[in-house]
Amino acid sequence: MPFRRGWEAFQGCLFGKIDKKNQFLGLFSVWHAACCTRGMIDGLFASANYEGVKKMLDATVLRHKAISSNIANVETPHYQRVDVNSSFDMELKRAIASNQTGNVNSIQPRIEVDQQAVAQNRDGNSVQLEKELVSMQKNMVAHQLQTQMITGKLSKLRKAISGQA
Numbered sequence: 001m002p003f004r005r006g007w008e009a010f011q012g013c014l015f016g017k018i019d020k021k022n023q024f025l026g027l028f029s030v031w032h033a034a035c036c037t038r039g040m041i042d043g044l045f046a047s048a049n050y051e052g053v054k055k056m057l058d059a060t061v062l063r064h065k066a067i068s069s070n071i072a073n074v075e076t077p078h079y080q081r082v083d084v085n086s087s088f089d090m091e092l093k094r095a096i097a098s099n100q101t102g103n104v105n106s107i108q109p110r111i112e113v114d115q116q117a118v119a120q121n122r123d124g125n126s127v128q129l130e131k132e133l134v135s136m137q138k139n140m141v142a143h144q145l146q147t148q149m150i151t152g153k154l155s156k157l158r159k160a161i162s163g164q165a
Contacts, residue, residue: 051104052096053149059084059092059109060143066111067136070127078124081117084109 066082073079088109095103117126 046101048096048099048101048104050150050153051101052092053146055092055104055107055109057143057146057150059088060139060146062109062111063139064136064143067132067139070132071129071136074125074127074129074132076125079127081114081126082111083114085112086114086116 063084066084070079070081088107091107092104095107114126119126120128
């Protein structure tokens, strides 16, 4: 089978365009041309489930920022607790169920004020430190699980490239 070096091997596949910001050039220098033309790489990474896990990973990173902000402002008067938008999980489940990667890619997690959080003190602050610490722990476990899922997919690709079973 012919091998192509450089970016010409990626025409029409997942990495078909050079990312000027990240310069993936060093990441894949030799590639099996038939893999890209037959869509084998797309089969590994272009599924709604894989894209969903990536979105959930994005949400856990964003949630960590929100929790960190909440903890930092636990004593700030009138500070309102923030979290990832409450509709994100439901929208993502619906998009994954549709099995269309375009639907999954259109959903973006964002930080917004938690409307259900009630001020616990007279100063109007709605952050409860204990709940934030528990949320951070749950978020770290979720992040670890999602990272392992993505690592598993990449491990399959690495084994396929190296010819391991």
